[in-house]
Amino acid sequence: MSTSAERDAHEPQNGIPLCIPAIQGNEWQYLKACLDTGWVSSVGAFVDRFEQNLADYVGATYAVATTSGTAALHVALQVAGVATDDEVLVSTLTFIAPVNAIRYLGAWPVFIDAEPDYWQMDVQRIEDFLTQSCQWRDGALYNRTTGRRVRAILPVHILGHPVDMNPISDLAARFALPIIEDATESLGANYRGRKVGTMGTLGCFSFNGNKLITTGGGGMVVTDDEALARRVRYLTTQAKDDAVEFIHGEVGYNYRLTNIQAALGCAQLEQIEQYITAKRHIAARYAEALGKVAGITCMREASWATSVYWMYTIMVDPLQYGMDSRALLRQLGQVGIQTRPLWQPIHRSPAYAGIAAPTCDVAEQLNRDGLSLPCSVNLTDAEQQRVIRLVTASQRHGDR
Numbered sequence: 325m326s327t328s329a330e331r332d333a334h335e336p337q338n339g340i341p342l343c344i345p346a347i348q349g350n351e352w353q354y355l356k357a358c359l360d361t362g363w364v365s366s367v368g369a370f371v372d373r374f375e376q377n378l379a380d381y382v383g384a385t386y387a388v389a390t391t392s393g394t395a396a397l398h399v400a401l402q403v404a405g406v407a408t409d410d411e412v413l414v415s416t417l418t419f420i421a422p423v424n425a426i427r428y429l430g431a432w433p434v435f436i437d438a439e440p441d442y443w444q445m446d447v448q449r450i451e452d453f454l455t456q457s458c459q460w461r462d463g464a465l466y467n468r469t470t471g472r473r474v475r476a477i478l479p480v481h482i483l484g485h486p487v488d489m490n491p492i493s494d495l496a497a498r499f500a501l502p503i504i505e506d507a508t509e510s511l512g513a514n515y516r517g518r519k520v521g522t523m524g525t526l527g528c529f530s531f532n533g534n535k536l537i538t539t540g541g542g543g544m545v546v547t548d549d550e551a552l553a554r555r556v557r558y559l560t561t562q563a564k565d566d567a568v569e570f571i572h573g574e575v576g577y578n579y580r581l582t583n584i585q586a587a588l589g590c591a592q593l594e595q596i597e598q599y600i601t602a603k604r605h606i607a608a609r610y611a612e613a614l615g616k617v618a619g620i621t622c623m624r625e626a627s628w629a630t631s632v633y634w635m636y637t638i639m640v641d642p643l644q645y646g647m648d649s650r651a652l653l654r655q656l657g658q659v660g661i662q663t664r665p666l667w668q669p670i671h672r673s674p675a676y677a678g679i680a681a682p683t684c685d686v687a688e689q690l691n692r693d694g695l696s697l698p699c700s701v702n703l704t705d706a707e708q709q710r711v712i713r714l715v716t717a718s719q720r721h722g723d724r
């Protein structure tokens with residue numbers, strides 16, 4: 325008799341993508357309203373509305389919309405004071421964008437490993453670095469080994485779950501460092517009752533196509549500091565001092581979101597609670613079913629957090645499961661189910677070759693064993709059951 329995995333492999337079925345957007349609200353209506361006004365570029369009522377609505381949603385005082393999450397990070401780091409040859413503490417287990425943003429400013433990353441429980445930036449490693457590898461000189465903090473000034477902390481809330489922020493805030497206060505939160509993957513996630521992105525000096529979001537809400541491409545910087553918000557707005561609008569005479573006080577950027585994109589953003593944001601409910605439901609079903617499979621570890625949620633489970637991820641132990649994460653990826657791929665490994669830790673990236681990094685064993689294990697499963701907001705029960713059935717049936721050893 326054939327197994328369910330074999331049956332699935334031979335039955336023609338539609339593919340199941342990893343994570344695609346849901347466009348099902350007022351998107352068309354707002355887009356038309358935007359186009360009808362003729363205000364299509366980076367000024368317009370939808371830009372103002374999207375900024376205000378997002379600020380209200382996360383509980384920040386100011387929000388400035390940008391062309392991407394990467395642009396948001398670049399300019400947030402700059403206004404926080406990061407400059408050439410400074411150092412910024414950043415998670416090594418992340419998509420590469422926040423580390424690139426550090427380099428855009430000529431500054432350098434100090435890579436921090438992930439912790440094993442929730443896979444987020446390891447607070448203990450931050451403390452170890454600040455207390456053991458740094459020294460004060462003339463009122464500023466320096467890395468003893470490189471001689472460079474340590475200028476900021478950039479925690480990345482990965483996969484929809486918050487970083488443990490309170491101890492990081494304490495360390496930031498003790499060492500007089502601003503925090504720039506990369507909340508691009510975790511819009512809507514809660515940390516002890518506060519939304520991620522609002523606990524640092526500045527927070528950054530992304531509205532890329534695979535994010536919880538999308539504008540096609542886009543980002544946002546939020547802050548409670550009026551002067552910083554004004555500066556973000558200035559730099560992202562080509563640092564224009566006089567709109568008529570083309571006088572620019574600094575080297576700025578063309579980094580503002582367009583009104584067309586913001587129209588999409590307004591419609592998407594209206595649906596965010598529904599999206600989060602769907603994501604949490606998908607996560608609960610995966611945890612229930614795959615938590616019983618030998619060799620599979622499901623992602624967890626801390627007691628102090630409410631995750632939005634942006635990208636549902638499991639760890640695959642090759643010995644217990646009988647197959648490693650990449651073999652499972654290929655096997656699922658053969659039947660049209662799209663999965664994805666976690667990122668190569670950035671300290672291993674060829675783009676960052678030559679930068680000394682401490683051992684980051686947790687990030688490396690997560691890169692080896694991690695696999696993100698289909699988790700689009702509109703994933704159907706039948707599609708999810710199919711993924712669960714195949715992952716369960718592919719287990720080759722140990723107890724079921």
Ligand SMILES: Cc1ncc(COP(=O)(O)O)c(C=O)c1O
Nearest residue numbers: 392393394419421422508530532
């Ligand atoms: C952790 C992280 N930071 C930054 C970004 C960059 O955002 P964007 O693609 O909008 O530039 C992304 C995703 O794209 C991300 O996952």
